[in-house]
Every structure is written in structure tokens, then in C-alpha cells.
Amino acid sequence: MPKKRTPRQRRAAQQRARLQRRELARQEEFREEHTRMVLERQGDPRFVQRTRGADGTATLTWDAESELGREIREALQAQREAFRAKFGRDPGPDDSVFFDPDADEPTPMGKRHWDEGMTAMIAAAEAAGLDPAYIHAWREVGYIVTSENEHLFSAAEVQAYLDAVARHQDDDEDIDFAGSVEFSAEGLRELVDETIAIPSEEPAWRIVEALDYADDPQAAGFAADTVAAVLMAWLTGAKEQASADIAGPAIQWIRQHLDDEPADHAFQLAGLLGSPLAPDLTVEQALKRLGDAFLPALVWLTAGLVATEADGDVQWLRQFDPAIDPEEN
Known part of the structure; x- marks a missing residue:
């Protein structure tokens, strides 16, 4: 008899299923948009046109x-x-x-001269401050897709080229976890904004995914500490300014717009907003209790706070930004 899945395994499976559904929907939308563009550009002299002869030549x-x-x-x-x-x-x-x-x-x-030419173009792009990932992708798939010629390729070919570009951009970009707190706060504001706008619990899990895939564990640990510091500074700053209950409406918003599980996780941290009903946990105890959901729970709690106290305006959080110099850590 198969073992019963743990809550974390169930949550991970549900997350994968949601992401798969969103990806399938995105792919279908991409194919529809591409088909529409191909039809719109047929015979339009502003764009390259391809005709095939009786012998199959183009x-x-x-x-x-x-x-x-x-x-x-x-x-x-x-x-x-x-x-x-x-x-x-x-x-x-x-x-x-x-x-x-x-x-x-x-x-x-021949192939040797072609590769040499590609290498020279990559070097020239880098010297000019351009992104060489597009040329790397050209070398990989054998063609280059631009806004002027994308209608000449199938949706699958365009996607293959874009996927190759994304892979090479990922290869070339090292995640700079040691960025300024200002940058981290701005990125977190965007994440909170996305959580409210969709609304969905999924954006917050990207933090965990990015940390899991980091090559430098020490840098990832510093990044996690910085993210937690910014989010907790926002929450405690709002609590100090509040004259009424702000935790209850925030948790209620999470339960209504995200789900019961994110609301239950966020409730474990609602003491940061002054909730007398939330458990009195140290950061270490919260980490142990929530595990991977610790940082997402902070994001969800912040999203609930902004949605109910600031009508969804994430710029409201700026007044609580922490004054931390990452170089001091």
C-alpha cells in the first residue's frame, strides 16, 4: 500500500498541477496569437513574404x-x-x-568558419553591450527569430528559439543575492502586487524556488535573511502605526482570495501585526513550524495587509522600508 503523502508533498503536488495548467493555457494563448499574426501579415508588403514553388523551393x-x-x-x-x-x-x-x-x-x-563567425558575432555583441543570448540561440537551433520574420516560422519553432534564448540568458546571469535592500524591497513590492492582482499564492513560492536553485548557499542564505527582514519590517511598521485590528482583516482576505492553507500559514505569523490570537513564536520557532512556507507566508500576510489597509497600493509600504546596509552583514 502506498505511503500517505505529507502535507508538504500534497502542497507541492497541488502547486505543480496549478503551474502545469497555467503553462498549458499560456501555450494555447501563444499559439492562437501566433496564428492570428501569420494571417494578418499574409501579403503585407511591410513584412517578408515566403512563397513555395511547384518543385518545393521557397x-x-x-x-x-x-x-x-x-x-x-x-x-x-x-x-x-x-x-x-x-x-x-x-x-x-x-x-x-x-x-x-x-x-x-x-x-x-563549412561548419568551422560558420562557428568562427558566430563566435565573432557573440564577442562583438558583448563588446557593444548587447545580449549575446540571441546569437547563442541562433547557433543552437539553426535560425534566428525577429519581430520582422516570426510569422515565417511555426509557433513551435518560435517557442523553441525563445526557450533557447531564455536558457542562454539563465546560463549567463548569476543571481546577485547581494543586491541592495532597496532593490530587494522593490522586487518584493512587485511580488506582493502580483499576489494581490491575480490573486494567487503562487508568486510567493518563486522566492523559495530561486533560493533552492542558487549555486551559492551562503549568498542564498543572506538573500533569505534580507527578504525576511524587509517583509517583517513592513509588518511590524504597520502594526506600530495601527490604531485598530489589522491582522484579522488581512487573514480574512488571504482566506477569501488565496486559500485556507495560505491563510493558516500566514496566521502563524500574524503576531507581527499584533494579533492576540496568533501563536507567540520566535523567528526560529516559526521557521521550524512553517519550513519552506515561512517566506511565502510573510508575502501572503503582507499582501493581505496591503489589500485591506491600502486598497492594494503596494507603494504604501515604502513608509516602512528598513534602513539596512547589506554591506554591514
């Missing part, structure tokens, strides 16, 4: 006077001049646009 046409058309014309002219300089004649209809610069006769560019 022909691309574009407006020579458009910005894209000028860029293509200049690139082709540069290749024509390079071909003429190398071989002493203009390229013929059977000659490749991109040729092997080391060959004595016109020969299509």
Missing part, C-alpha cells in the same frame, strides 16, 4: 525600401564585394552567398 521577397530591406541589401552587397575580391568575378546563380574564405574555388562555408 522564395523570400521583401520591401527593398523598408528598414529591413535596406539592411538585407547592404548585407548582400557586402557579401558580393567580398566574393568579387576573393574570386575576381561576381557571384553566379549557383554560388553560395556565404562562402569558404580559404577555398580557391567558390565553396559553401
Whole structure:
């Protein structure tokens, strides 16, 4: 007989199921939008058009006077001049646009030169302060998708390219957990705002996910401490200013708009808002009791507070921002 799942396992399974449903909905919406764009651009001279011949070959046409058309014309002219300089004649209809610069006769560019060209473009992009992830993705999938040509690819091809870009951006970006408290507070305000706007418990779990995937445990620990410090400063600051019960309405909002479980977790920390009914816990005791839900519970409690005390305006929290210098930790 299979073992009964723990509450944490059930919560994780429910979270995965919700995320899967949202991802399926997002994919369906993306496909619908892409199909609509393809239909809208058919025959529009402002965009590249592709026609297929009876023999299966494809022909691309574009407006020579458009910005894209000028860029293509200049690139082709540069290749024509390079071909003429190398071989002493203009390229013929059977000659490749991109040729092997080391060959004595016109020969299509091989993989080595193509890779060298890609490497040079990546270096040039980095030197110019541009994101090289788009070129890395081009090298990986074999094509590049832009706003001008995305209608020539299927939705699956566009998604594959965008996924490759995202992977390379993730590879190139190290999470800077040692950012300023100001940045952390701003990011947390956006997270609280998203929690209220959807409304959903899911945004708060992204904090836990980011910390779990951190390469530097020490930096992740510092980040967790900073996030907790900012959230608790907001909550205790609001409590000191309050002249009436603010914990009860906040918990009620969470229960009504998120779910019973987030409300129960947030209630464990409601003493920060002065609730006489909440358990009197130290931070260590709260961490032990809530586990991974500790930081999300702080976010949910803050969201309930902002929703009920500030009509959802997260900028209201600025008055309680902590004055902490992360360099002192």
C-alpha cells in the first residue's frame, strides 16, 4: 500500500498541477496569437513574404525600401564585394552567398568558419553591450527569430528559439543575492502586487524556488535573511502605526482570495501585526513550524495587509522600508 503523502508533498503536488495548467493555457494563448499574426501579415508588403514553388523551393521577397530591406541589401552587397575580391568575378546563380574564405574555388562555408563567425558575432555583441543570448540561440537551433520574420516560422519553432534564448540568458546571469535592500524591497513590492492582482499564492513560492536553485548557499542564505527582514519590517511598521485590528482583516482576505492553507500559514505569523490570537513564536520557532512556507507566508500576510489597509497600493509600504546596509552583514 502506498505511503500517505505529507502535507508538504500534497502542497507541492497541488502547486505543480496549478503551474502545469497555467503553462498549458499560456501555450494555447501563444499559439492562437501566433496564428492570428501569420494571417494578418499574409501579403503585407511591410513584412517578408515566403512563397513555395511547384518543385518545393521557397522564395523570400521583401520591401527593398523598408528598414529591413535596406539592411538585407547592404548585407548582400557586402557579401558580393567580398566574393568579387576573393574570386575576381561576381557571384553566379549557383554560388553560395556565404562562402569558404580559404577555398580557391567558390565553396559553401563549412561548419568551422560558420562557428568562427558566430563566435565573432557573440564577442562583438558583448563588446557593444548587447545580449549575446540571441546569437547563442541562433547557433543552437539553426535560425534566428525577429519581430520582422516570426510569422515565417511555426509557433513551435518560435517557442523553441525563445526557450533557447531564455536558457542562454539563465546560463549567463548569476543571481546577485547581494543586491541592495532597496532593490530587494522593490522586487518584493512587485511580488506582493502580483499576489494581490491575480490573486494567487503562487508568486510567493518563486522566492523559495530561486533560493533552492542558487549555486551559492551562503549568498542564498543572506538573500533569505534580507527578504525576511524587509517583509517583517513592513509588518511590524504597520502594526506600530495601527490604531485598530489589522491582522484579522488581512487573514480574512488571504482566506477569501488565496486559500485556507495560505491563510493558516500566514496566521502563524500574524503576531507581527499584533494579533492576540496568533501563536507567540520566535523567528526560529516559526521557521521550524512553517519550513519552506515561512517566506511565502510573510508575502501572503503582507499582501493581505496591503489589500485591506491600502486598497492594494503596494507603494504604501515604502513608509516602512528598513534602513539596512547589506554591506554591514
